[in-house]
Amino acid sequence: MTGEKPILGLGLSRVLLSHGGGGSQTEALLGEHFFPHLIAPHGERRGDSAILSAGPARIAFTTDSFVVKPWRFPGGDIGRLAVCGTVNDLTAAGARPQWLSLGLILEEGFAAADLASVAVSIQQAATEASVEIVTGDTKVVERGRGDGIYINTAGIGIIEGDAIPHLARAEPGDAVIVTGTVGDHGAAIMQARESFGLVGPVASDVAPLGGLIDSLRAAGVAAHVLKDPTRGGLAMAANEIAEASGVAIRLDERALPVKPSVARLLDLLGLDVFEVANEGKMIVIVPPGEAEPALRGLRAHPLGREAAVIGEVSASGDAIVTVTTRAGGERMLIKPAGEALPRIC
Amino acid sequence: MTGEKPILGLGLSRVLLSHGGGGSQTEALLGEHFFPHLIAPHGERRGDSAILSAGPARIAFTTDSFVVKPWRFPGGDIGRLAVCGTVNDLTAAGARPQWLSLGLILEEGFAAADLASVAVSIQQAATEASVEIVTGDTKVVERGRGDGIYINTAGIGIIEGDAIPHLARAEPGDAVIVTGTVGDHGAAIMQARESFGLVGPVASDVAPLGGLIDSLRAAGVAAHVLKDPTRGGLAMAANEIAEASGVAIRLDERALPVKPSVARLLDLLGLDVFEVANEGKMIVIVPPGEAEPALRGLRAHPLGREAAVIGEVSASGDAIVTVTTRAGGERMLIKPAGEALPRIC
Numbered sequence: 117m118t119g120e121k122p123i124l125g126l127g128l129s130r131v132l133l134s135h136g137g138g139g140s141q142t143e144a145l146l147g148e149h150f151f152p153h154l155i156a157p158h159g160e161r162r163g164d165s166a167i168l169s170a171g172p173a174r175i176a177f178t179t180d181s182f183v184v185k186p187w188r189f190p191g192g193d194i195g196r197l198a199v200c201g202t203v204n205d206l207t208a209a210g211a212r213p214q215w216l217s218l219g220l221i222l223e224e225g226f227a228a229a230d231l232a233s234v235a236v237s238i239q240q241a242a243t244e245a246s247v248e249i250v251t252g253d254t255k256v257v258e259r260g261r262g263d264g265i266y267i268n269t270a271g272i273g274i275i276e277g278d279a280i281p282h283l284a285r286a287e288p289g290d291a292v293i294v295t296g297t298v299g300d301h302g303a304a305i306m307q308a309r310e311s312f313g314l315v316g317p318v319a320s321d322v323a324p325l326g327g328l329i330d331s332l333r334a335a336g337v338a339a340h341v342l343k344d345p346t347r348g349g350l351a352m353a354a355n356e357i358a359e360a361s362g363v364a365i366r367l368d369e370r371a372l373p374v375k376p377s378v379a380r381l382l383d384l385l386g387l388d389v390f391e392v393a394n395e396g397k398m399i400v401i402v403p404p405g406e407a408e409p410a411l412r413g414l415r416a417h418p419l420g421r422e423a424a425v426i427g428e429v430s431a432s433g434d435a436i437v438t439v440t441t442r443a444g445g446e447r448m449l450i451k452p453a454g455e456a457l458p459r460i461c
Numbered sequence: 462m463t464g465e466k467p468i469l470g471l472g473l474s475r476v477l478l479s480h481g482g483g484g485s486q487t488e489a490l491l492g493e494h495f496f497p498h499l500i501a502p503h504g505e506r507r508g509d510s511a512i513l514s515a516g517p518a519r520i521a522f523t524t525d526s527f528v529v530k531p532w533r534f535p536g537g538d539i540g541r542l543a544v545c546g547t548v549n550d551l552t553a554a555g556a557r558p559q560w561l562s563l564g565l566i567l568e569e570g571f572a573a574a575d576l577a578s579v580a581v582s583i584q585q586a587a588t589e590a591s592v593e594i595v596t597g598d599t600k601v602v603e604r605g606r607g608d609g610i611y612i613n614t615a616g617i618g619i620i621e622g623d624a625i626p627h628l629a630r631a632e633p634g635d636a637v638i639v640t641g642t643v644g645d646h647g648a649a650i651m652q653a654r655e656s657f658g659l660v661g662p663v664a665s666d667v668a669p670l671g672g673l674i675d676s677l678r679a680a681g682v683a684a685h686v687l688k689d690p691t692r693g694g695l696a697m698a699a700n701e702i703a704e705a706s707g708v709a710i711r712l713d714e715r716a717l718p719v720k721p722s723v724a725r726l727l728d729l730l731g732l733d734v735f736e737v738a739n740e741g742k743m744i745v746i747v748p749p750g751e752a753e754p755a756l757r758g759l760r761a762h763p764l765g766r767e768a769a770v771i772g773e774v775s776a777s778g779d780a781i782v783t784v785t786t787r788a789g790g791e792r793m794l795i796k797p798a799g800e801a802l803p804r805i806c
Contacts, residue, residue, distance in 0.1 A: 129572060129573050131568070136602070137601075168559075168560055173515040177595060251524055256478050257608060274515060
């Protein structure tokens, strides 16, 4: 009927699974088809949140849909993920997460007992995160038109006076910290999909990070950047920071905390730990003199015990990310283009 | 494996399509499985919105997912619906709609041209409604695991000083007004699914109602209740108001504005116009002395030309809704239980 109009720059006329991977193909799809002219251009943005002024109050507002497959996995389920994902986006914006909305899309035939267990997970995660679910909606689609359960959460956080973290505030000399082991969430999803009995225990790190960042603040540290490395992993997050700040970032693979079982599983699958999603970790970028107090503050919290400096902002200018490999070589770290792990969140 | 726990009160152990219909089965599913203990009990609620205090500002917050099938229909598409549905919930809460989030769940294979056309619809509807889309997210699911496109919108509105509408504020003697013809949206969806060539033109009424309610306010009318009769139609909305306010409501079918083509189509399908969804209408309940100015204010706006008084709040006490039929008889109007038109929104 109508001619198919190619997706600009990709030469494709249909949505591909890789468009949902959170990498450069997602950016191309959204940047060219959906969000130009849609997202208000003058709104202040911090990562995935918009910063809004409601009278004298400043609020952060964000949304995420969750289609993780399977919906239950070692270490969590879609309910916990839906709360933590949105809470962590607000935390990364320097906001105190406060209220969530909850939109369910259920597939006809989804078991009531499973629905009840997801409700319990949501409640527990909301309690941990000190947020309230204040509004909700449910839709049901025919059997074969969904995949059990999809969840959307939107969240509102309050911005307090002096919170300054912003993707664009990384400066040369700053230390790049990750708050704990990486790759756990992606590894847990792979583990749940297939059975890799040999690698040892693997579980998602999915957790709300507001308390951890409070602990950082209590140590007197005002981070330049907070960024949760979810879809696209550290590779996507570091490149987004490099682009927004106009800086080069150098990471050291040897400093990266990775659980041995996760490393074995990712090796087995040929996946790059830098590209694998995390759901309970934050990248924290601080001035060089604040790296030590930042580590102390983070490690004082149960979710930050394994916090480590993994690199530095090496220069202003070219927005590139490089990695010193375990063998001591150097490689470029680019945004993942495609979809190593579809439906990771 | 695990025993199947029946959905209390329904004796069912699985989600049915009828649980998504917005009627009493949806209430049962949500009330018993999902939202107890989840939705913060102390938050003020107005219809589908939560009312929140962000410092000195008061905001309304609401969410809706849209799974309408087909996603394009006479008079609109899922994009326009997703904007208007959330905007109208905020308007019904007495808030000025301000910001929306946009969560897309796309099925692999969805045409890029269709995505672009939905983006245009969203943009146009947002402009009409004077709201900004400020944050968004996209997920992609495998072919056969979605239905082209699902959209979630969450919305924030600002509550201005003296806005008082609330489901619980209907009082005996109040006039019940509907802002225009009813049944159009449901009829348009049926028309799009099947082909009923004989009935004449039918199109969805989907529209943002903020301006219409501004026109009501400009006429000096402070409505007791505003309620958008979407899923479950007038029957659901009137019963919700009757329950929340503890009043009986009497509607007059002879006063109900219905387009002849819509009436013919619904007759053909054996559907009750009181149960059919609307997406561009508001029920407005005002003190008896304000019915005339309310009609004048509403009719002064293009979306309110056919506003009509369709009944009254007849007594306090029993929360029942009755209808005087076209033949002059009287019948009870109860909440629709099941699912006459699945995936209407």
